[in-house]
Amino acid sequence: MPSTPDPARRIFLENKLEQLKSLLWCCHGDGNRWFEDAGPKHLDNVLWIAAELASEAAELFQRCEGEWSTQA
Template structure:
């Protein structure tokens, strides 16, 4: 039987919390919750790129490296925006 894997917080229950930046900006507690999720995603992505030093990132190829860094930049920008929104709640 497979073991259960628990990896932090589950995905958000509300689609409202996963909408893009074009939707209504979350404030207060919602922004803090979404910020926590985005930072966890960014942390995991960057760990895959560099964290364990296994060389996988270098072997992924230029196109995939570029796309992964693009994702990381988007997550960082979204986290920065959410940090500002969380202070306005």
């Protein structure tokens, strides 16, 4: 994760969350159920991507939250 100023971190966090939202929507967003037919290798990889995006977003949020609490 880049060490960047606060406004850039906010944009980075928003981008990660939007990526995660789109990825999860593609998996099951409109009930198309293609996710079930993708096969175990692809399912594992998609879940791995989603987990990494969620971890990166959570880590960035915690770093930002720490900065916000020191500014208050």
